[in-house]
Amino acid sequence: MRFSMRPAATALTLVLATGALASPAPAPRPAHLLAAQAQESSRIQQAKDFLRARAPQLGLTGLDDFQVVSVLTNPQGEAVVRFSQRHQGSPVLGTTVVVRVGKQLHVTAKHLEDGIQLPSGQPRLSADQAVEVAHRDLTPTGVYSEQPSVERIVFPTRMVGGIEPRLDPTSGIVVPDPLRSVSVGAVKGRHVWAYHVTRKLVSSAGLPLVLHAIVDGSSGLILRKWSEGQSEDPIASGVVQPPAVDYDAQAARLSVPIRVASAGPQVSGLAPSSSAVPAPDTLTPAVGLAKTQFAGDVEIPTSFDSVANGYGLHDLQRGLGSSPFLDTRRLPAGNRIISEAYDWARQEWLPDGTIITHYYDYTMASGPYGQDEVTGSVDNVWGNNQDNVMLGWGQSPFTDTAKTAAAEAMHAVTTVWDVLNNVFNRKSFDGNDTSIVVQANVNYMNGKTMWSPDQGLFISGMGSTDGWGDTSGSISTRNGAELTNIARELGIALHQSVIPYTPEMSLERQHLERSTGALLSQLAEAYAQRQPTDPADTIPAAPVDWMFGRTRYDDRPFFWMIKPSKDGFSADAYFDGIWMLGQQYFDGFSYGDGPMNRAWYFMAEGASSDSSSDAYSPFLPQGMAGIGLHKVGQILFKALTERYLDTSGYDEARVACIAAAEELFGAGSPEVVAVTNAFAAVNVGAPFGGSAPVRVSFPDHLVEDGTPAAPNFVIQHFQFVPTGEWVKLKAQVQNAANPAVTWKATGVPGLMTSAGGATQSQGTFRADGAYRAPAKGNTTWSVQAWSAEDPRQFAQSVVWAFDLDSNGDSELDALDMADIAMLAYLPSPFKDALNPNALYGKRTSISDWDIQMVTLAFNNAFNN
Amino acid sequence: MRILNLFGRVIPVVLIALLGACGGSDGIRDTPLPTPPPPPAPPTTSSGLAYTDPQVPGWRLVRDPSSTATQLVLNLVGPADQKGRGVGFNLRSDGSVKFAKFSDGSYIHDLGVFKLGNKTGPVAINGETAAQDIYAVLGAVKDGGKLLTVGAYQKDRRWPAQRLDVPLYQVAIDFDPQVAGALKPGTRLPLTFVRARSIPEDIGDSPDAPKFDPYTILNKYRIDDVTIAVGTLVTQ
Known part of the structure; x- marks a missing residue:
């Protein structure tokens, strides 16, 4: 993807000459993978039959069965099917079993509940009572955006929650977190009937908010609760009332009805769509020139709008599965870059309280902005290689400088999409070719990029001169649309799409998740340097700097993968309790990712035996040889998709990566040695052929x-x-x-x-x-x-x-x-x-x- | 032990009587009589505990019939003319006995008189209080096991006060063969009441009372210091 600098006039001339250029299209999938993909349905059934036949060996009975969660075809042409367990027709919470179907069938990972013996044939509570219990616990001040849903489940009692701490900003003391804390005495038995109540609301910012509660089927006690989509504290913002802890509140809570937004005409505009909107014939693929700040001048896919006679940062060949973000705004599918600027005239307020904000985007369709600035491009040349720094509120996102960051984001998105598609046979981060939408030049993000699953957006910040977001408070940032920033967040989204969250999530999952992103950032950085003659399905052996978040003015990164402790906070090696390391950045960086990030480095590049080197580890003083980025990427993807579970932490990641390396390269191979030693070098497990370290x-x-x-x-x-x-x-x-x-x-x-x-x-x-x-x-x-x-x-x-x-x-x-x-x-x-x-x-x-x-x-x- | 004592006293008397009967006047007195064995010494070690209930009305700790020689189970009983909502007390020993845990691992065994759960609310489904509710019940030992501290209280003031002249809850004391076992039978083992607090019947209106007056809660907030009579504990 590294292209020689092409004068803007060339691109313009080509565009004008042909009307619309064919963009650098995604590489076609190899025939054997397409054929394998066509077998997914039959392979799912094969996998299910396989599991059913082996139920006794898995500790299950005739009352247990399996439900498909996801399926993918791996780069080796095998189907990888994730199932959850069901018992007497009800889901067993937190369970997963992964079956790989190729020439042979294997269970590659499992977290099942054996020997389920429930106290009764069915719960004593009704589903409606369970909803009432959840409703009276965290009660919305407004309406639910849809009718609360409830599902009967089998709940492993070891997952019963407890008191979870929260620092009260008002008093400065630690108090129980009302959103997550539950109070439950002794629960008998390993499993109980329960109800999983799911309630959907809209946050004060108009974003989705989902509250989950597990209600005991016998007592009505809430055994566990959690929420998703917390772009804000819903209690602090007044969207949800905290649990009623006093008599007055308890009495008042009884009379709060369950109110659901009624379907009705919206205030303005058209009804939101719930399915993909086809691109009009007036849009055709094109190739633009991005004059980026960090990557030089590179080609990017764009769209040509024949009506407006201009171009947009909209890829008509990648991300064609659309996304809820685009669907609700009736925008055609395809990866695209949008701005932070609202289009007030088209903002929609729905009866359930949802606000659909229409943003200007970098296409001609947005129309002129501010001082008649073109939101798209008339010549398909984007930016001026300059940093876009926030100088004040209301700053236009459509200056040439601002378009530098926007086009750079498109370059990043395209590169990562190609890595996933060409190397890992995965369309977009979730395998469904979901459109990747980046909101660029967001003024509060200060040089970083964040994946926001609530919104389905990747949010990338402007540069900042005030140092906000830095631990020292004194280092200003550049704009955040740098390739590794965006690639890292796409890697997090990839991890999340493969491994669904369960209430038994490992506290170290966050580190694995972010480290998947860190490695993907390096894979993308190398792939961006691919030459036209390089094979599309291989990460080239191009130099990468093993840093990400390289958007500080002083050119220091936020994180070093070679030696994470160089930031002053991150850990170089694993220790028990590493999950407690801080998340001081609001975009979810964590210092506990350090050892996993470093393990990727050691695997690819090796470790030094020179104690003065940044690549030296006291846990592997003799050093080790690396195996290159491409193989490390293969190992991660196989381990992630076939071996990782929600309960996986550092130890489990080691086992999964070694198993993946053995399957890809053979037992005892140099690759297996490298993986084993890389984990040992960050204090996870024994070196190859060595003994396990002391573990406290x-x-x-x-x-x-x-x-x-x-x-x-x-x-x-x-x-x-x-x-x-x-x-x-x-x-x-x-x-x-x-x-x-x-x-x-x-x-x-x-x-x-x-x-x-x-x-x-x-x-x-x-x-x-x-x-x-x-x-x-x-x-x-x-x-x-x-x-x-x-x-x-x-x-x-x-x-x-x-x-x-x-x-x-x-x-x-x-x-x-x-x-x-x-x-x-x-x-x-x-x-x-x-x-x-x-x-x-x-x-x-x-x-x-x-x-x-x-x-x-x-x-x-x-x-x- | 008692049997031994009995034999220790009876056997010599019988022997003397028999010997007297055998002696008579037949001239065989020169034959030396066998020396009678010395009476067995009184036992110097103990094998169990004996507890005598306090003979006073009011708060007291009385022996439960389930007690054995090696584990004493004491019931806390309150005064006959009062109702209450919970009580806790501290009891001290000199270390010669061990305060014991019940089979559930707790130092206190509630007997169900006090209503410990939530009366209503989300946990009272189908008119029942959840077994998994959180109870205001504590039991532990401090000071190297010498101080027993227990308490059980109704947390929900909507429950009525309960009559107190029945066994409310239990604590247990184990015979320690290493310590108390080395003492002579009948040795008194100190068991000292330290302090107790009781939540009285009238603590103001219940929030669900038809004419609820919140000021009664403020005016009648009270936890009483009470005295619990402890019986006599001896080794046996």
């Missing part, structure tokens, strides 16, 4: 011996402790002759604690390992356990400490619960007047969450 980890319950009254916590490595009490914590040490640990009350850089994990005192450890949190309660503190045998190995965790002395007698005992019980469910003014110091202080009521937290902290301190 925290159990799910941090405190010794567990807590009798505790529910099954799904939040790992996290525990409640009372302030002022010594509590004995517990860590596990594997692969060590000496299991002793040294405790430290500190945190790694970038840790997400509310009290500065790396800088402030995090409490005190006694010589016997007992821990006491600082006197300041109602917050989280950081603790670490270090191996006595291997000083490189440690585990990181967090405790949530709060004051249990509710009666103020300086004694923590069961008598304090009397005050809690007396205050329970009273509106907060009563609590403020009667006992303002109980638990969180003023402004809160005592709820079941509080009773549960007091019980857990109390038991952790005294009952083990």
Whole structure:
């Protein structure tokens, strides 16, 4: 895709000469892959029959069956089918089994629930009652955008939720997150009947908001809840009321009816479409010239509008599966670049509260903007190679400088689409050839790009001079439409489309997801340098810089894959608890991605044995040889699509990538050696032929011996402790002759604690390992356990400490619960007047969450 | 033990009587009589616990019939003329006995008198309170096992107060053969009441009362300090 610089006049001349040029069309799919793809339907049935025949070996019975989730044909021509498990016709939550169908059939990954024994033949609750329960918990202030849906499911009780922390910005204390916290006592049995209630709303910004609740089929308790589409806090914005924790609110909540937006005429415009809109005959493919800031002058696919006699950043040959974003706006399919500018005259307010915002885009169809600026292009030459920096609000997105970023985005999108299609036999990020829509020159994104699944948009920022978004606050940014920025976000979207979210998601999934994006950014960077004679299905051995987010003015990237710790926060190597590393950027960067990003680097480029090199790892001091980007891409794609599950973390990624390498290149091959050693170099597993390293980890319950009254916590490595009490914590040490640990009350850089994990005192450890949190309660503190045998190995965790002395007698005992019980469910003014110091202080009521937290902290301190 | 004591006293008497009968006047007194065995020493170790209930009305800990020689189960019973909504207490030992956990792993075994769940709301489906509800019940030991602290309270003031003169909940004490077992039978084991708090019957209006007056909640907010009588615990 690297083309020599072509004068603008050439492109213009060609366009004028032919009227419409054939754009660089996507490479045709090889015949054997097309033939294999045609067999997908029959292969799905083969896979299902295969699973049914093996149900006993999988621990399943005649009451279990399988439902297709997705299918793809891999580059080897095999079908890869993902199923979920069903029991007595109902979905079993969180289950997945992957079957690969080629000459042979294999189960390549599975997460099934065996031995399901339900307490009754059906739930005692009705589906309507379950909806009522969910509705009364998080109750919308307006209408649902559609009728709440409910599905009977089998729920594994180990997924029962718990109290999840949230920093209250008003009070500065850590409180239960009302959107996610549930309060459930002991649940008997491994599985129960439950209902999955799904409620759809519209956020205050007019965006989709979906609330999920798992309601116990027997008791009506909410066992788990989560939400998606949180582009805002729906409670803070007033779209949703928090759970009714006091008597008044509970009583009032009973009378709030379920109201659903009625279908009716919209305020303006045409009814939104729910299917793809065909491109008019007046649009034809063309080839434009992008004068980019980062990639020089490159050809890009565009469209020629014969009515307006101009060009648009709209690819009529890629992304033809359309997308909900385009469909609702009645825009024809195809990858395209839009602007941030609203077209107010066409904004639509639907009866359900949805706002359909029509943006100007970079086509002639948008018409002139501002000072008669052309939104498209009359000569198909885009930009001026200059940086588009935000100088003020209302800045035009249609200047030549702004079009530089827009055209650069089209270059990035096209490159990534080609990588996915030509190398991995996948059309667009989701395999459905969904149109990739990039909103360029967004003023609040400051040099970055973000995938917004809620909107179906990739949002790319202008440059900024105010340093916002940088940890130092002093480094300004360039525009964010750089290839690796956009490729990374497309990689995240790819990962999400392959691996559906479940309530049993690994806390390390986020790192794998973003690292898929990081590797795709490097694959795209190399592919963009492909010469016309290079094979289309291969990532060329072109140099890449293993950096992304390279949009700072000082030319430093946001992240280094070679040595992630160069940013001052990211981890170079894995440790237990890495998921707690911060997400200080709103677009979801995480310092915990570092080891996986580095493993990709080591795999491709090798590791140095020179300890002064950025490519040196103390976990693999002898270094290793790399296998090149193309093979690493093959291994990732195979592991991702055939082996990864929602429960996969670093350890599982290692196993999956080694298995993928063995299948692609053979057991014991140099590729398998490289994959194994690359993971070892980031402290995940043993090097090839070596022994496993010492691993320090925290159990799910941090405190010794567990807590009798505790529910099954799904939040790992996290525990409640009372302030002022010594509590004995517990860590596990594997692969060590000496299991002793040294405790430290500190945190790694970038840790997400509310009290500065790396800088402030995090409490005190006694010589016997007992821990006491600082006197300041109602917050989280950081603790670490270090191996006595291997000083490189440690585990990181967090405790949530709060004051249990509710009666103020300086004694923590069961008598304090009397005050809690007396205050329970009273509106907060009563609590403020009667006992303002109980638990969180003023402004809160005592709820079941509080009773549960007091019980857990109390038991952790005294009952083990 | 009792059997041994009985034999220790009875056997010598019988032997002397028999020997007297055999002696008579037949001139065989020169024959030395066998020396009677010495009486067995009183036992110096214990094998169980014995508890005598306190003989007072009001709050008290009484022995439950399910108790065994090695595990004492005590019921908390309240005064006959009162109702309440929950109570907690602290009990101290000198370490010679072990406060015990019940089979569910808790130091407190609720007997169902207090209504611990939510009365209404989303968890009360089909008129029942959910078994998985969160209860305001705590039980633990502190100070190296010497202080037992337990409590069970009604969290929902819409429930009425309950009569207290019945077993409300239980705690348990295990015989420790290493410590109490080394003591002489009959040794008194200190079991000291420390502190107790009780939620009284009248704590203001229930929010679902027809003429609910919120000020009654403010005016009648009260947790009473009460005294719990503890019986006598001895080894046996």
